[in-house]
Amino acid sequence: MPTEKQLSVSDNEVLIELKKINKWYGGFHALKNVDLTVRKGERIVLCGPSGSGKSTLIRCINHLEEIKDGSIRVAGQEIDKAAKSIETVRREVGMVFQSFNLFPHLKIIDNCTLALRRVKGIPRLEAEEFARKYLDRVHILEQADKYPAQLSGGQQQRVAIARALCMEPKVMLFDEPTSALDPEMVKEVLDTMIGLAEDGMTMICVTHEMGFARQVGHRILFMADGEILEETTPEAFFKNPQHDRAKAFLGEILAHH
Amino acid sequence: MDKFGFPEFLFLLQGLKWTVLLTIISFVGGGIIGLVIALARVSPVKTIQRAATAYIALFQGTPLLMQLFVIYYGLALMSFNIDAWVAVSIAYTAHASAFLGDIWRGAIQSLPKGQIEASNALALGYVSRMRDIVLPQALKISLPATIGFAVQLTKGTSLAAIVGFVELARAGQIVSNLIFQPLLVFGVVGAIYFFICWPMSILGSHLERKLSLGY
Numbered sequence: 030m031p032t033e034k035q036l037s038v039s040d041n042e043v044l045i046e047l048k049k050i051n052k053w054y055g056g057f058h059a060l061k062n063v064d065l066t067v068r069k070g071e072r073i074v075l076c077g078p079s080g081s082g083k084s085t086l087i088r089c090i091n092h093l094e095e096i097k098d099g100s101i102r103v104a105g106q107e108i109d110k111a112a113k114s115i116e117t118v119r120r121e122v123g124m125v126f127q128s129f130n131l132f133p134h135l136k137i138i139d140n141c142t143l144a145l146r147r148v149k150g151i152p153r154l155e156a157e158e159f160a161r162k163y164l165d166r167v168h169i170l171e172q173a174d175k176y177p178a179q180l181s182g183g184q185q186q187r188v189a190i191a192r193a194l195c196m197e198p199k200v201m202l203f204d205e206p207t208s209a210l211d212p213e214m215v216k217e218v219l220d221t222m223i224g225l226a227e228d229g230m231t232m233i234c235v236t237h238e239m240g241f242a243r244q245v246g247h248r249i250l251f252m253a254d255g256e257i258l259e260e261t262t263p264e265a266f267f268k269n270p271q272h273d274r275a276k277a278f279l280g281e282i283l284a285h286h
Numbered sequence: 287m288d289k290f291g292f293p294e295f296l297f298l299l300q301g302l303k304w305t306v307l308l309t310i311i312s313f314v315g316g317g318i319i320g321l322v323i324a325l326a327r328v329s330p331v332k333t334i335q336r337a338a339t340a341y342i343a344l345f346q347g348t349p350l351l352m353q354l355f356v357i358y359y360g361l362a363l364m365s366f367n368i369d370a371w372v373a374v375s376i377a378y379t380a381h382a383s384a385f386l387g388d389i390w391r392g393a394i395q396s397l398p399k400g401q402i403e404a405s406n407a408l409a410l411g412y413v414s415r416m417r418d419i420v421l422p423q424a425l426k427i428s429l430p431a432t433i434g435f436a437v438q439l440t441k442g443t444s445l446a447a448i449v450g451f452v453e454l455a456r457a458g459q460i461v462s463n464l465i466f467q468p469l470l471v472f473g474v475v476g477a478i479y480f481f482i483c484w485p486m487s488i489l490g491s492h493l494e495r496k497l498s499l500g501y
Binding site: 091092093116119120122123124126128130131132133134135143144147148192193196 | 406422
């Protein structure tokens with residue numbers, strides 16, 4: 030039974046289409062024939078035990094990881110061997126990392142304007158105006174002239190979100206965005222993400238924040254051993270997980286909360 | 287003529303001039319080629335990477351003295367009639383580029399992988415990734431080693447005397463042979479080297495401290 034959230038996006042255009050993705054790390058089969066379709070405006074939560082391939086999966090979408098076979102199409106662009114196709118896809122996909130990965134030698138504002146200037150060729154002043162808009166949106170505008178190390182973890186992660194938003198991506202990937210944060214800073218980052226969700230951003234989030242999953246996720250994907258074992262609404266997943274691995278995983282996660 | 291007077295001191299300063307010039311030429315030339323070597327060394331293209339590795343191995347693995355001989359006499363034998371100046375400049379530039387290239391290569395590889403991933407995720411191209419992200423951080427990390435090498439290079443130019451290049455050490459030897467006061471003359475020569483190299487070391491630690499305040 031699709032929920033109200035689900036119905037609102039089910040007719041939208043397809044933004045991401047992964048078909049039969051296979052990925053190996055040496056002899057380790059990290060992704061096994063994974064299929065995934067994401068429509069515009071859809072918010073997907075990926076969860077699963079560590080080593081299940083969930084981070085690898087989203088890192089394939091913007092070609093931070095190379096796949097062995099299968100096809101990846103993002104916003105109409107298929108990723109092939111050509112550098113141009115990879116760049117085209119990366120311009121449409123924003124990414125937020127577990128460890129923020131801000132550029133430590135650049136001020137917050139320059140972290141945000143760099144890609145605008147270098148990739149989109151926008152003049153500095155215009156780019157800064159743009160960056161201020163997004164820094165304001167993640168409520169961190171007053172830190173614009175500081176360096177990353179002068180900010181708390183939660184603030185750094187919000188800057189990372191603003192940096193990605195500046196490129197006006199069609200989809201945002203979150204790779205465990207709150208896992209490296211002190212507990213008291215998790216909420217400010219999740220609130221920022223919820224704000225994005227409310228504005229209709231297409232999102233794929235690898236996260237163990239189950240409250241967040243329940244609140245914003247249209248679909249939840251449970252992965253283990255490189256496969257998507259369960260794909261359903263968060264409500265159904267939490268109430269009635271089908272797979273034994275999913276039950277065991279939820280047991281572990283919920284025991285901590 | 288048996289006293290160490292002003293003319294003798296002036297003669298030493300003439301030698302110092304060539305020492306400083308040779309150091310600057312080889313550091314600048316070696317820096318430019320070294321940058322190319324460092325970038326080649328971390329290139330994704332295996333052939334380029336191997337060529338850079340071989341270059342570094344060659345110039346780090348053989349004595350500078352031998353490199354000087356090979357370039358000075360070798361080129362002459364191949365009937366390139368070159369000046370001592372040009373020969374030592376080429377030799378020291380090659381020497382410096384191998385060492386600086388390797389120092390910077392190490393610094394580039396020491397950057398967290400997340401920096402490259404973030405640049406890639408933002409769709410930055412190779413040039414911007416290197417110029418805006420990788421090199422500024424790598425050069426900062428390698429600053430102590432780079433300045434340390436510059437000090438080594440300054441002192442190392444004394445070896446150029448072997449092919450008839452009259453720099454500070456050789457000038458000292460000439461004066462010493464004239465006035466038979468080796469202790470005094472080489473004492474002065476040593477002091478001059480010291481007052482060139484010591485400020486460089488101080489500048490190095492100063493820059494290091496200043497840059498580390500940045501973040």
